[in-house]
Amino acid sequence: MAEYVLENNILKVTVDSKGCEIRDVLCKxxxxxxxxxxxxxxxxxxxxxxxxxxGKYKDNQSIYNGKVxxxxxxxxxxxxxxxxxxxxxxxxxxxxxxxxxxxxxxxxDFALELExxxxxxxxxxxxxxxxxxxxxxxxxxxxxxxxxTPENDASMAGCKIRFDAxxxxxxxxxxxxxxxxxxxxxxxxxxxxxxxxxxxxxxAFIIEGGQAGTVSLVKNEKPFVSVxxxxxxxxxxxxxxxxxxxxxxxxxxxxxxxxxxTGELKDREYSNHLDAGEVFEKSFSILFY
Numbered sequence: 001m002a003e004y005v006l007e008n009n010i011l012k013v014t015v016d017s018k019g020c021e022i023r024d025v026l027c028k029x030x031x032x033x034x035x036x037x038x039x040x041x042x043x044x045x046x047x048x049x050x051x052x053x054x055g056k057y058k059d060n061q062s063i064y065n066g067k068v069x070x071x072x073x074x075x076x077x078x079x080x081x082x083x084x085x086x087x088x089x090x091x092x093x094x095x096x097x098x099x100x101x102x103x104x105x106x107x108x109d110f111a112l113e114l115e116x117x118x119x120x121x122x123x124x125x126x127x128x129x130x131x132x133x134x135x136x137x138x139x140x141x142x143x144x145x146x147x148x149t150p151e152n153d154a155s156m157a158g159c160k161i162r163f164d165a166x167x168x169x170x171x172x173x174x175x176x177x178x179x180x181x182x183x184x185x186x187x188x189x190x191x192x193x194x195x196x197x198x199x200x201x202x203x204a205f206i207i208e209g210g211q212a213g214t215v216s217l218v219k220n221e222k223p224f225v226s227v228x229x230x231x232x233x234x235x236x237x238x239x240x241x242x243x244x245x246x247x248x249x250x251x252x253x254x255x256x257x258x259x260x261x262t263g264e265l266k267d268r269e270y271s272n273h274l275d276a277g278e279v280f281e282k283s284f285s286i287l288f289y
Contacts, residue, residue: 001016001017001018001081002016002017002084003015003016003017003023004017004084004087004092006089006090006091006092006116006118006123007089007090007118008089008090008118008120009028010027010028010029010120010121010288011025011026011027011028011118011121011123011288012024012025012026012028013025013026013116013118013123015092015094015116017081017082017083017084017094018079018080018081018082019048019049019077019078019079019080019082020049020077020082020094020096020114021045021046021047021048021049021078022035022046022047022116022123022145023035023038023046023047024046025123025288027288032148033148034147034148034225034288035047035145035146035147035148036146036147036148036244036245036246039244041242042239042242042244042246043146043239043244043246045078045144045146046145046146047143047144047145047146048074048078048144049077049078049114049127049141049142049143049144050074050075050077050078050140050141050142050143050144050252051075051076051077051078051112051127051129051139051140051141051142052071052075052076052077052106052108052110052139052140052141053071053073053074053075053106053139053140053254054074054075054140054141054142054252054253054254054255054256055073055074055177055178055179055255055256055257056072056073056176056177056178056256056257057071057257058176058178058257058259058261058262059176060072062264062265062268063264063265064107064138064264064265064266065107067107069104069105069106069107069265070105071105071106073177074144075106075140076102076105076106077096077112080096080102081096082094082095082096082114083095083096085113089118090117090118090119091115091116091117091118092115092116093113093114093115094113094114095111095112095113095114096111096112096113096114097110097111097112097132098110098111098132106139108131108133108135108137108139109131109132109133110129110130110131110132110133110137110139111129111130111132112127112128112129112130112141113126113127113128113130114126114127114128115128115283121287121288121289122285122286122287122288123285123286123287123288124283124284124285125143125283125284125285125286126281126282126283127141127253127280127281127282127283128279128280128281129141129272129274129279129280129281130279130280131274131275131276131277131278131279131280132277133276134276135276136266136273136274136275136276137273137274138265138266138268138271138272138273138274139254139271139272139274140252140253140254140255140268140270140271140272141253141254141272141280141282142231142233142235142250142251142252142253142254143250143251143252143284144237144248144250145227145248145249145250145286146238146246146247146248147217147225147246147247147248147249148245148246149195149217149245149246149247150217150218150219150224150225151219153245154245155197155243155244155245156195156197156199156238156243156244156245156246156247157195157196157197157243158194158195159194159195159217159218159247160192160193160194160195160217160218161192161193161194161195161215161216161217161218161236161247161249162191162192162215162216162217162218162223163188163191163192163193163211163212163214163215164191164212164213164214164215165191165211165212166188166191167185167188167211168185168186168188168193168207168211168212169183169184169185169186169207169211170183170184170185170186170205170206170207170236171183171184171205171206171207171208172184172202172203172204172205172206173202173203173204173206173256174202174259175259176259177203177256178256178257178258178259178261179206179255179256179257179258179259180258180259181258181259181260186205192218195238195247197243199238200236200237200238200239200240201240201241202240203237203240204235204236204237204248204250205235205236205237206233206235206255206256207233207234207235207236208232208233208255208270209232209233210230210231210232212234213228213229213230214226214227214228214229215227215234215236215249217247217249222289223287223289224288224289225286225287225288225289226286226287226289227249227251227284227285227286227287228284228285228286228287229251229284229285230282230284231251231252231253231282231284232252232253232270233252233253233254233255233270234249234250234251234252235248235249235250235252235255236248236249236250237250251284252270253270253272253282254268254270254271254272255269255270257269
């Protein structure tokens with residue numbers, strides 16, 4: 001494993017070669033660390049990249065061309081070593097390629113490139129999926145960054161989340177870590193939801209349909225951190241029954257299977273489909289204030 005640093009006069013960002021994961025963000029303006037510290041008593045990760053699966057397959061299995069493949073939650077990229085492509089003071093590019101081990105779980109030849117660009121108080125994260133196979137590939141990809149809550153260093157309770165939307169509806173995780181179809185509405189006051197100690201007792205909030213494009217944690221009525229994205233789905237999550245001082249804002253191109261899902265890999269809801277030789281490229285931004 002190796003660590004790479006991006007740095008300017010506002011932020012110092014540390015990225016690990018394992019999973020190409022952001023492990024720390026130091027905000028120099030107030031000398032605060034803005035990401036969760038990966039304490040395993042809460043959650044051992046900081047900002048993993050979820051690929052080629054977000055959430056879970058139903059029964060942990062996918063079917064492709066009549067063959068069954070098994071893969072655990074959130075895929076394998078977060079636990080694999082990426083190789084360095086390019087690194088400067090304000091930019092990092094790393095790459096992961098399919099191998100015999102990945103093809104036991106996921107049948108396609110691919111390359112995944114992750115880029116981080118540091119622009120003033122912004123980290124721009126770019127996903128680039130390259131289909132190296134001679135058939136169409138099907139995949140999901142998304143972020144899972146965990147941000148320290150601004151008002152309290154001991155608890156997420158009381159933290160306010162602001163949306164650039166008047167109304168937010170969501171689904172919850174049901175049996176077997178799959179999405180239940182029941183729909184709920186967040187109780188917003190002036191575009192904001194206040195997190196309670198038990199907000200995530202049923203796991204993540206799954207928010208479909210491009211309902212928001214900017215989601216922020218708020219301190220003193222102003223954004224503390226904002227995530228800006230253009231994804232069809234996003235998630236909000238923190239640890240169940242631990243009341244830890246972090247919240248994840250997660251832009252997703254895909255999601256976990258629903259409880260009633262039946263079908264093959266190509267039929268998964270919100271899946272991405274990439275023709276042979278084509279490239280999928282998307283990005284989102286994190287801004288620290």
